[in-house]
Amino acid sequence: MASVLSASNVTKQFGGLTAVNTLNLEVAENSISSVIGPNGAGKTTFFNCVTGFYTPEHGEIKYKNNRIDGLRPDQVTQMGISRTYQNIRLFSNLTALENIMVGYEPHLKTGWLDAVLRTKRYHDDEKAAHDEAIKLLRFVGLAGSGDLIARNLPYGAQRRLEIARALASKPGLLLLDEPTAGMNPNETGEMMHFIRDLRDSLGITILLIEHDMRLVMGISEQITVLDFGEKIAEGGPKEIQSNPRVIEAYLGRGAATEGMATASENKSR
Amino acid sequence: MSTQNRFDWLKAIQLGAIAGITGILIALVGMLQQFDSRDIIAGSLSMGWTMLFLTVIVASYFSAARQPSKLLGIAGSFLTGLVFALIMSLLTYAVDAFDLRQTLVNASPALVKILTFEDGVPAGLVELVVTVTLAGVFGGVVYILPQRIRKAVSLGLTVMVFLGLMQQIIQVTLSNFPQVNSAVAWMFGRGIEKGLSFNGAIVVFLVVTLSNFLWESNSSKVNSQIQKMPETRQRSLRILGYGLLLLLVLYLPVLLGLYLTEVVNVTGLFILMGLGLNIVVGFAGLLDLGYVAFYAIGAYTVGVLTSLSGQLSTAFEWNFWWALPVCIFICVMAGVALGIPVLNIRGDYLAIVTLGFGEIIRILALSDFLKPHIGGSQGIVTIPPPEFLGVLLNKPQTLYYLIVAGCILALFISQRLRDSRLGRSWKAMREDEDVAQAMGINLVATKLLAFATGAAFSGLSGTILAIKLGTIYPHSFSLLISINVLALIIVGGMGSIPGVFVGGLLLAGLPELLREFSEYRLLIYGALLVVMMQVRPEGFWPEETHKREFHEDLIEPTPQQEAV
Numbered sequence: 001m002a003s004v005l006s007a008s009n010v011t012k013q014f015g016g017l018t019a020v021n022t023l024n025l026e027v028a029e030n031s032i033s034s035v036i037g038p039n040g041a042g043k044t045t046f047f048n049c050v051t052g053f054y055t056p057e058h059g060e061i062k063y064k065n066n067r068i069d070g071l072r073p074d075q076v077t078q079m080g081i082s083r084t085y086q087n088i089r090l091f092s093n094l095t096a097l098e099n100i101m102v103g104y105e106p107h108l109k110t111g112w113l114d115a116v117l118r119t120k121r122y123h124d125d126e127k128a129a130h131d132e133a134i135k136l137l138r139f140v141g142l143a144g145s146g147d148l149i150a151r152n153l154p155y156g157a158q159r160r161l162e163i164a165r166a167l168a169s170k171p172g173l174l175l176l177d178e179p180t181a182g183m184n185p186n187e188t189g190e191m192m193h194f195i196r197d198l199r200d201s202l203g204i205t206i207l208l209i210e211h212d213m214r215l216v217m218g219i220s221e222q223i224t225v226l227d228f229g230e231k232i233a234e235g236g237p238k239e240i241q242s243n244p245r246v247i248e249a250y251l252g253r254g255a256a257t258e259g260m261a262t263a264s265e266n267k268s269r
Numbered sequence: 270m271s272t273q274n275r276f277d278w279l280k281a282i283q284l285g286a287i288a289g290i291t292g293i294l295i296a297l298v299g300m301l302q303q304f305d306s307r308d309i310i311a312g313s314l315s316m317g318w319t320m321l322f323l324t325v326i327v328a329s330y331f332s333a334a335r336q337p338s339k340l341l342g343i344a345g346s347f348l349t350g351l352v353f354a355l356i357m358s359l360l361t362y363a364v365d366a367f368d369l370r371q372t373l374v375n376a377s378p379a380l381v382k383i384l385t386f387e388d389g390v391p392a393g394l395v396e397l398v399v400t401v402t403l404a405g406v407f408g409g410v411v412y413i414l415p416q417r418i419r420k421a422v423s424l425g426l427t428v429m430v431f432l433g434l435m436q437q438i439i440q441v442t443l444s445n446f447p448q449v450n451s452a453v454a455w456m457f458g459r460g461i462e463k464g465l466s467f468n469g470a471i472v473v474f475l476v477v478t479l480s481n482f483l484w485e486s487n488s489s490k491v492n493s494q495i496q497k498m499p500e501t502r503q504r505s506l507r508i509l510g511y512g513l514l515l516l517l518v519l520y521l522p523v524l525l526g527l528y529l530t531e532v533v534n535v536t537g538l539f540i541l542m543g544l545g546l547n548i549v550v551g552f553a554g555l556l557d558l559g560y561v562a563f564y565a566i567g568a569y570t571v572g573v574l575t576s577l578s579g580q581l582s583t584a585f586e587w588n589f590w591w592a593l594p595v596c597i598f599i600c601v602m603a604g605v606a607l608g609i610p611v612l613n614i615r616g617d618y619l620a621i622v623t624l625g626f627g628e629i630i631r632i633l634a635l636s637d638f639l640k641p642h643i644g645g646s647q648g649i650v651t652i653p654p655p656e657f658l659g660v661l662l663n664k665p666q667t668l669y670y671l672i673v674a675g676c677i678l679a680l681f682i683s684q685r686l687r688d689s690r691l692g693r694s695w696k697a698m699r700e701d702e703d704v705a706q707a708m709g710i711n712l713v714a715t716k717l718l719a720f721a722t723g724a725a726f727s728g729l730s731g732t733i734l735a736i737k738l739g740t741i742y743p744h745s746f747s748l749l750i751s752i753n754v755l756a757l758i759i760v761g762g763m764g765s766i767p768g769v770f771v772g773g774l775l776l777a778g779l780p781e782l783l784r785e786f787s788e789y790r791l792l793i794y795g796a797l798l799v800v801m802m803q804v805r806p807e808g809f810w811p812e813e814t815h816k817r818e819f820h821e822d823l824i825e826p827t828p829q830q831e832a833v
Contacts, residue, residue, distance in 0.1 A: 082707075
């Protein structure tokens with residue numbers, strides 16, 4: 001299968017610290033892939049490089065064969081990549097509906113004058129954004145909460161709203177940064193189904209960072225393991241679980257394979 | 270007094286002490302004495318005492334709110350009032366017994382006279398304590414009233430005080446209408462600064478309180494009646510409402526007379542600026558402290574282009590209507606020019622940079638370097654008033670229409686921008702700039718549009734100022750104007766368009782009406798802002814959230830409907 005996202009030799013440094021070191025990574029189209037690794041391994045930094053918040057010092061990142069490293073975040077989003085955040089970052093004083101409508105931004109063309117004169121373009125844009133937002137509210141199970149201020153929504157709903165906002169730009173690739181952080185096992189299970197459903201019904205490629213091993217092993221087709229900014233392993237869930245370097249990175253030398261999944265599950269609670 | 274152990278002594282005393290300190294401050298900065306010269310109700314209640322009463326009533330209202338039950342609430346308000354009364358009588362005694370005038374200029378016998386109702390220390394002190402404590406209990410009673418009555422009573426009192434305060438202006442204005450002469454004479458006190466007559470005060474209070482109470486009890490019924498009407502009836506009713514409002518706005522200068530129209534004009538210029546700054550600060554969250562710069566640029570551009578004085582090196586002597594679009598264009602460019610260097614600057618740093626920008630413009634206007642072109646410290650004189658359809662816009666009553674037109678235009682544009690993609694982008698940027706960018710919002714374009722639109726409104730306000738005054742000087746564009754406009758937005762409610770109007774009336778209109786007390790203006794400003802931030806940080810008329818999920822029809826008539 002063709003790869004949607006391909007990073008080659010990506011290096012990002014902060015002063016003397018190399019957060020991401022000559023990383024090579026391919027994300028196959030229509031797949032669910034994960035990036036895992038201990039805290040500080042450079043996972044979020046890599047996400048920030050992909051989405052344009054950071055410009056990597058070396059290497060290149062391509063999305064559907066177009067280079068995206070060095071572009072501004074809004075340009076990257078226009079190309080079809082969108083993301084969520086580890087600590088939820090909604091527009092907290094806007095309503096849920098408005099949050100999603102802001103996410104629809106890449107498809108809007110209303111200019112200053114269009115807005116003042118309420119031209120046909122304005123009406124078309126507003127209707128399209130509104131319809132899309134209503135559709136997504138329903139899709140993520142928030143129908144009826146659209147007029148609530150985002151910060152007043154319960155935690156789980158905020159997570160789902162953030163995903164809805166990311167989906168509003170109709171991305172080809174969705175980056176999820178720890179989508180189940182702070183959730184209990186039940187909610188995590190629901191989220192797992194939800195993510196799979198996203199891929200299956202919308203055909204979006206998904207790349208996620210996650211600490212919850214059950215989720216990662218349950219839905220990922222491809223897993224990349226980072227440690228100290230370097231890739232230490234890559235492959236399907238089975239291969240990763242039995243890879244001695246991964247176990248070492250997580251638990252130290254000599255830990256048993258079986259212990260890994262349970263231990264990190266406990267950690268994530 | 271009930272003494273259950275749940276009674277919060279400490280809170281009641283604390284609030285009384287806070288009120289007492291406020292009272293001492295009011296007395297010692299001289300506000301009490303100066304405000305005493307004005308009556309709210311002729312012969313019974315002066316403006317100075319109104320302030321003291323207000324202080325104790327507010328304090329004991331909150332004191333009552335802190336107590337566990339209604340009865341204890343009254344007790345709490347009594348205690349608060351008593352503490353306040355004791356502090357005030359202590360002050361009176363101290364001022365009377367010792368000569369403090371060396372250090373405290375206002376601690377004079379006149380102050381004692383006011384505080385003791387002119388009855389001297391021993392007798393007057395008793396009166397003071399009793400009256401003030403009763404006022405405290407009144408605050409508690411207001412608290413335990415049912416909400417509807419409480420609202421009506423406070424509105425009645427507010428209107429009464431306001432009318433008393435404005436007596437002179439109202440009387441002068443109403444003297445244009447001889448038909449109501451006898452009613453006016455009955456309502457108001459005789460002579461200047463005498464406020465309402467006793468009868469008048471009671472009538473005003475009762476009428477306002479009762480009508481508010483009746484309206485509040487029946488408004489939902491009326492509203493549901495209107496809701497039940499067919500769509501076309503509702504629409505024609507709405508058009509009728511807007512029509513009446515428009516008629517009132519157009520007729521207002523005739524009704525108000527020269528002086529009040531002038532006040533409205535000054536307020537209008539501030540509202541116009543406020544609408545612009547509301548876009549920059551309220552919508553887009555870009556804290557701009559140099560906003561006066563665009564006001565100055567607008568005024569100076571129109572000055573240079575239309576002045577007939579011949580003092581400047583280049584005399585354009587254009588017609589105002591030709592100069593106006595050029596002014597707006599130049600202000601927009603100035604907005605962009607300020608915007609570009611500050612694109613990557615956020616929050617506090619942005620405030621400091623824009624502060625500098627405002628000062629640079631003022632100092633440039635003062636400079637000898639530009640003196641041949643814009644007049645330096647002598648400013649630009651002989652800016653001719655423009656003519657519109659044969660009417661010379663040189664009087665407040667005619668300029669009024671230009672200002673109203675400007676305000677309506679700015680209102681219209683801000684409202685439409687707010688409800689569009691651009692408004693959403695601004696608000697998203699205000700909430701979280703990084704995430705907004707990650708959503709595909711072009712920060713450069715979005716920020717520059719905010720700065721440019723804001724600058725255009727402010728510039729328009731400046732051009733009108735120039736033709737209104739006929740002369741412009743650099744010192745008319747001080748930092749204080751930027752601060753005023755910002756305060757106006759904060760008091761009204763950040764990002765709220767009606768809030769700009771409320772803030773404008775409170776912070777630009779009211780001080781204009783109370784010019785004689787202008788030396789206390791900044792003191793009251795500061796106090797108002799501190800209290801606002803503590804009690805109602807969202808402003809008097811906060812930005813409403815748009816309920817749109819189930820009200821698709823509220824967005825706008827769909828294009829198909831409009832095409833019909």
